[in-house]
Amino acid sequence: MLQDVRTHLELAGAALLAGALIAIPLGVLAGYAGAARGAIVGIAAVGRTLPSLAVLTFVLPFLGVGFWPAIVALTLLAIPPIVINTDLGLRGVDPAALDAARGMGMTRRQTFGRVAWPLALPSVATGLRTAAIEVVASATLATFVGAGGLGVEIVRGLQTGDDRVLYQGAIAVALLALAVELLGGALAKRIGAST
């Protein structure tokens, strides 16, 4: 059980980290690039609708079974909400604040780092939080490709008619998602997000 919780958190954590590393730059690009924005946000929106199980199946021939196909599927799941919310956050920055920054003689880079990014951060945090919850909930699918996690208990409980094991796994996933939600909320409050 503890091992399954650990594997579950490792899978979710790694996927969230990889997702953030890919999605935040993409979101920034979308927020600034006029022409590319439609494409990036559009792809992200479509990506949001792809079932993780289908992604998992699709990458199996390339990555085999185990940890990696699970990480790829979960990372793809994490990317869209982060991209969309990063873009939204940057677009929502008050133009007056940007004008003021430029008026003070800030370079483009300084304007981004000191004004636009801090103002967009609450929205980025919302994206990360959404992604984290989705990833924690969906990491249950990893069991189908031998990557472990709490899905092992859920599927075993279901297959053997052992409700105790089934609910143990299901409740643990729900509690983890809830913990992520609360933790994300607390972090968001600290950086001033409206929730």
Next chain:
Amino acid sequence: MTLSRARALGLIGAAALLPSCSGAAGDAVRIGSKNFTEEFVIAEIYAQALEAKGLKVDRSKFNLGSAQIAMAALEHGDIDLYPEYTGTMLIEVLHRAPLRDPKAIFETVRAALSKRGLVVLAPSPMNDSQALATTQAIAKKYGIATLSKLAPVASQLRLATIPEFVSRADGLPGLQKFYGGFRFADVKSYDIGLKYDALLQGSADVATAFTTDGAIAANDLVVIADDRHFWPAYNVAPVVRAAVAAKYPQIATVLKSVSPLITDVAAQKMNYAVEHDKADPADVARTFLKAHAL
């Protein structure tokens, strides 16, 4: 890489859910199946044999996951019949101790399930036993031709299995009790269509198997001999709701003529056709019935 993993995984979604609504088709016989190749093929054989005698068949509850799930669907009346293994019914459904004699298993199961409103028809000669399988190379390297030899060296090996094997009495806990040892260095659960992939890709050294799996011949794997006879006979038999068996007496007549034809060799061939040659289970079943002029 010769396994039908797309099929297996693509269908997981359905397998992971208990049937939530009972079938709408009023006068069709609702046939179910569990979630692996042999069950698909045999359920198709039952279905087509019944259709050939003019019965209507509803196949919407194929791919139901484990014995527990399929049996629950049957007892709740979500399906009317499905193929189940005598040994599985004895151990997993009735929670009895394994018996040596296949006939005794069938008689025990038939008597006990008739009290639950289910009719177990005569089983096929085919025995799809559980087993452990490995590659030729690993079998040679560790000298594990028998389960007795594997038991003590399991601690150096990784097992690829399916979730239910980890807790079934005729699974890992039973093996550990019966043979001693069997403390694998690592036990990972996979979807039932992927455990051989794990073995073939080197993510595992031993995989749980069914002896009639087409993948065994397709990939030149070794079935490790159950030298002390831990596993009972797993003869496949149609299990029918008593009310449906009474309403359609043809079901028993038809399936009694079909079941004897499903032998070990026939089952292996059909599973191989699906798993290796990517044939559709319905086509494989059709060919089988045609060959026997049914």
